[in-house]
Amino acid sequence: MQRLAQQWQRIGRRIGFVPTMGYLHAGHLSLVKRARSAAGKNGVVVLSIYVNPTQFGPKEDFSKYPRDLRRDLKLCRKAGVDVVFTPRDTEMYPGKAKGRYSTYAVEERLSQTMEGAARPTHFRGVTTVVAKLFNLVLPDVAVFGAKDWQQAAIIKRMSADLNFPVKIIVAPTLRERDGLAMSSRNKYLIGDLRRQATVLWACIQLARVTVKRSKTYPAAKLKAAVSRLVECEPDARLDYVEFFEPDTLSPVAQVRRGTHMALAVFAGKTRLIDNGPL
Ligand code: AMP
Numbered sequence: 721m722q723r724l725a726q727q728w729q730r731i732g733r734r735i736g737f738v739p740t741m742g743y744l745h746a747g748h749l750s751l752v753k754r755a756r757s758a759a760g761k762n763g764v765v766v767l768s769i770y771v772n773p774t775q776f777g778p779k780e781d782f783s784k785y786p787r788d789l790r791r792d793l794k795l796c797r798k799a800g801v802d803v804v805f806t807p808r809d810t811e812m813y814p815g816k817a818k819g820r821y822s823t824y825a826v827e828e829r830l831s832q833t834m835e836g837a838a839r840p841t842h843f844r845g846v847t848t849v850v851a852k853l854f855n856l857v858l859p860d861v862a863v864f865g866a867k868d869w870q871q872a873a874i875i876k877r878m879s880a881d882l883n884f885p886v887k888i889i890v891a892p893t894l895r896e897r898d899g900l901a902m903s904s905r906n907k908y909l910i911g912d913l914r915r916q917a918t919v920l921w922a923c924i925q926l927a928r929v930t931v932k933r934s935k936t937y938p939a940a941k942l943k944a945a946v947s948r949l950v951e952c953e954p955d956a957r958l959d960y961v962e963f964f965e966p967d968t969l970s971p972v973a974q975v976r977r978g979t980h981m982a983l984a985v986f987a988g989k990t991r992l993i994d995n996g997p998l
Contacts, residue, residue: 721805725766725858734763737859737886739850742769743786743904744795747894751863752799754891758861766857767796768805770812774824775845786907805857812852825851825882827874830969834962834982835870835993846871847878854879859886867893867901869982869995873969893996895921901994908990916953917987920994923949923961927981931998936974939963950985959984959991966997 728735736755740748748767755765769792776782789806796804813821824844830836831843854862864872872890879888894902899921900914909917923946930937930945943961950958964971966980975981975998982995 721856734759734860736765737862738767741771744792745902747902749799755863764802766803767801772849824848830874861887863889913987924996936976957986
């Protein structure tokens, strides 16, 4: 992968990159489109598929995470991806099984809250694998989804802090018709859980309406209202909801127009996240 990328660099082809964990859906493919237009006429688009073990906690769904490489490759071909990069664990983390792998990239501020608080080693795994993928794919531009807002903020921070010569683009969240954000994990939502999962979108709508009605509103009060809305669903449980400045991720006490909202909800055993501007 690295040699191929170096060859492209030498002949001046811009490289657009979309990192994923596979089990692709229309959200992923919208990032491909964005990468294609950002890379330009003579550009190439690389999509990586790698279920990165270091970003999963010990009790999380790493081994169960949905995988279907044949289907993914078909979708990539149709979407005009030039190269699909599917590294193995032994290539990404050489010597790890023997305890020899010992280097990680760690963002220390933005990764403390929300997903970082709920999943303590998650972002260390994310920043490490993205740094490694950047070194392998040598992208001019990389596209991430707004669906993982905090992740995108952390990747932008890491790229600036570690001087990666890559432009980070954040593309909008694609949703199902009922508002549920597309996600590979939606596959886990069977029976009534699929309906109950729309509560995340309902919470974002509730916050939006609230901000529209009263110019400022106490974050604590809105958190309580969100919590009550989630409790209406028999199998849903709120993990967290946060109101914050979109770029710095700093929590706000008063919610107003432009404040960003993010939440995580368990639908049965499936943990879903969503976010949006108010
Ligand atoms: P994943 O395969 O879940 O790690 O996601 C790979 C990339 O796709 C990340 O940058 C995600 O933010 C992005 N992504 C996931 N779901 C969506 C969606 N519904 N709309 C847009 N981008 C998404």
